Amino acid sequence: MFRFSCIFLIFFTPTHAKTNEMYGEITHQCVLDIVQKFSLVKQDTVVDLGSGNGNACFYFSPFVEKCIGYEIVHERYQKSIENNNTTNTEFYWKDFTTLDTIEASVLFTHSTMFDKHLLQNASDLIHRSPTIRIVFSQKALPNMGNRERFYCKFSWSGHVNTEIYVYRPHEEL
Ligand SMILES: C[S@@+](CC[C@H](N)C(=O)[O-])C[C@H]1O[C@@H](n2cnc3c(N)ncnc32)[C@H](O)[C@@H]1O
Numbered sequence: 001m002f003r004f005s006c007i008f009l010i011f012f013t014p015t016h017a018k019t020n021e022m023y024g025e026i027t028h029q030c031v032l033d034i035v036q037k038f039s040l041v042k043q044d045t046v047v048d049l050g051s052g053n054g055n056a057c058f059y060f061s062p063f064v065e066k067c068i069g070y071e072i073v074h075e076r077y078q079k080s081i082e083n084n085n086t087t088n089t090e091f092y093w094k095d096f097t098t099l100d101t102i103e104a105s106v107l108f109t110h111s112t113m114f115d116k117h118l119l120q121n122a123s124d125l126i127h128r129s130p131t132i133r134i135v136f137s138q139k140a141l142p143n144m145g146n147r148e149r150f151y152c153k154f155s156w157s158g159h160v161n162t163e164i165y166v167y168r169p170h171e172e173l
Contacts, residue, residue: 052069
């Protein structure tokens with residue numbers, strides 16, 4: 001019986017469980033609301049830190065010049081490139097904490113599962129990247145100054161609106 005249980009577990013453990021991370025996505029409607037409320041334009045470049053299967057970039061791509069996603073889990077990165085039917089979206093299999101700087105005007109991160117070190121890394125990266133005019137983060141980022149409040153739905157939040165933290169990190173410069 002024990003042997004049977006082990007075999008069952010090996011074959012039926014979902015692949016995402018191997019990464020020991022929860023996976024969730026922004027909804028299409030939420031991206032449409034962001035684009036409209038914060039006036040994203042065709043000249044914008046969006047970067048998604050932790051791009052997963054790529055859906056956030058696919059939703060942003062019709063409204064902006066380019067969307068770039070960085071994802072650390074290879075199978076998700078692989079899915080994002082397989083699903084990419086756009087001409088203005090690029091994905092990289094990369095740990096974003098290894099980036100020196102980012103050349104984008106808009107930064108999005110669905111940071112729900114980021115620990116405080118990862119949040120600090122994201123914040124440091126944003127501070128090193130002067131072209132970023134607006135940041136959308138599912139979790140509060142340290143040392144980012146005042147935030148604006150914005151609410152919308154994520155794949156896991158059902159009918160409940162979830163807060164997105166909105167920052168304008170270089171506005172005072
Ligand atoms: C909740 S998913 C978001 C997917 C997508 N951005 C969306 O909203 O639809 C967060 C992703 O961040 C990735 N991630 C976590 N740490 C990372 C790191 N240091 N560098 C790149 N990606 C990371 C996870 O593997 C996961 O796929």
